[in-house]
Amino acid sequence: MAEGRGLTPLQLDALREVGNIGSGNAAVALSTMVDKKVLLSVPRATLVPLVKVSDLVGGAETPVVGIYLHISGEASGSMLLLLEEKSANQLAHLMVSGGEQGELSTVEQSALQETGSILAGSYLNALSQMTALLLRPSVPGFAMDMAGAIIDFILVEISQSEDYVLVIETQFDILEHVIKGHLILFPDLGSLDLILGRLGVSG
Amino acid sequence: MQEETVNIGVAEYYVTHNPHVLASYGLGSCVGIVLYDEKRRIGGMAHVMLPDSTAITRKSSPGKFADTAVKAMVEEMEKLGSRRSDIKAKIAGGACMFTIPGAINPRNVPGPSLGMQIGERNVEATKVALREQRIRLVAEDTGGNYGRTMRFDISNGRVTVSSIKHGRKEL
Numbered sequence: 001m002a003e004g005r006g007l008t009p010l011q012l013d014a015l016r017e018v019g020n021i022g023s024g025n026a027a028v029a030l031s032t033m034v035d036k037k038v039l040l041s042v043p044r045a046t047l048v049p050l051v052k053v054s055d056l057v058g059g060a061e062t063p064v065v066g067i068y069l070h071i072s073g074e075a076s077g078s079m080l081l082l083l084e085e086k087s088a089n090q091l092a093h094l095m096v097s098g099g100e101q102g103e104l105s106t107v108e109q110s111a112l113q114e115t116g117s118i119l120a121g122s123y124l125n126a127l128s129q130m131t132a133l134l135l136r137p138s139v140p141g142f143a144m145d146m147a148g149a150i151i152d153f154i155l156v157e158i159s160q161s162e163d164y165v166l167v168i169e170t171q172f173d174i175l176e177h178v179i180k181g182h183l184i185l186f187p188d189l190g191s192l193d194l195i196l197g198r199l200g201v202s203g
Numbered sequence: 204m205q206e207e208t209v210n211i212g213v214a215e216y217y218v219t220h221n222p223h224v225l226a227s228y229g230l231g232s233c234v235g236i237v238l239y240d241e242k243r244r245i246g247g248m249a250h251v252m253l254p255d256s257t258a259i260t261r262k263s264s265p266g267k268f269a270d271t272a273v274k275a276m277v278e279e280m281e282k283l284g285s286r287r288s289d290i291k292a293k294i295a296g297g298a299c300m301f302t303i304p305g306a307i308n309p310r311n312v313p314g315p316s317l318g319m320q321i322g323e324r325n326v327e328a329t330k331v332a333l334r335e336q337r338i339r340l341v342a343e344d345t346g347g348n349y350g351r352t353m354r355f356d357i358s359n360g361r362v363t364v365s366s367i368k369h370g371r372k373e374l
Contacts, residue, residue, distance in 0.1 A: 053212055059229075066300075145231070148350065149351070
């Protein structure tokens with residue numbers, strides 16, 4: 001993406017639609033996993049300047065949970081699910097019944113990691129199907145730390161090509177809880193153009 | 204009186220002789236570099252994200268790279284009256300936040316991706332840049348797998364590093 005570039009509303013809509021379909025698949029998988037009704041929705045897809053990503057979750061020092069996947073194949077990049085600490089805790093306690101409030105146990109951490117993996121995988125599948133591109137996710141990495149610290153190495157990987165990243169807001173509705181997260185797609189050079197072209201909304 | 208805190212964002216640097224507090228928040232693989240001339244109370248901070256400007260063709264700001272940031276800060280401090288021999292350095296950051304077995308880097312070469320080793324490379328490049336500019340490194344808190352915030356009070360030269368996992372300490 002050249003500097004100052006934006007996406008048209010039509011392009012963002014197309015990407016949000018991919019998010020919706022991916023979320024549908026993820027919701028089914030998560031519902032089965034936790035044996036509770038899980039609704040997933042995608043309120044918004046936006047293009048955010050790289051340096052503003054940590055502002056999405058309240059600034060560079062805000063404690064967050066990050067689940068990171070590297071994507072390889074016909075298009076490449078990184079995907080990061082960011083959950084604010086409170087949301088991550090809620091989600092973990094819902095996933096692992098009988099879990100105690102407070103610090104995350106190892107079991108809860110792996111439940112979160114699995115959730116991130118399912119979510120990212122479902123989104124990737126949807127993207128893969130709609131674009132007929134082969135996309136392979138890596139094993140997910142997991143970290144709980146300051147938002148800025150979690151994001152900065154991904155900036156390194158793509159700062160040489162892109163100035164903006166695609167942020168797909170996700171919302172989990174589990175029982176009476178509403179849990180908000182950000183699924184962030186960092187496409188490598190040329191990958192976003194390729195994806196948009198395959199979705200039939202090239203610029 | 205509380206002095207103004209100046210936020211040094213990713214790829215930025217700032218040099219001043221005013222008694223500000225400079226801060227780099229949430230350093231992961233990035234490295235925070237503090238240069239201080241105690242005699243004249245002139246100081247600066249950089250928040251670098253990449254080791255080496257020579258590997259990149261695209262023009263960018265000097266604050267992005269370890270080599271260019273150190274050089275730019277030293278030159279600005281000299282303009283404000285500092286002497287190279289009076290400047291001392293402290294650095295923090297350069298962590299490795301995620302470990303992913305079998306990750307593929309952007310050049311599709313099997314092995315850890317660029318981001319996996321970048322923290323270590325940033326620290327190494329910062330040390331090389333400091334040596335090249337003949338600046339003494341007097342303290343560091345680098346590596347590990349956790350994020351850090353670095354604060355530098357120019358009025359007294361104090362540098363603190365804080366993290367969620369290990370609290371706050373003086374550097």
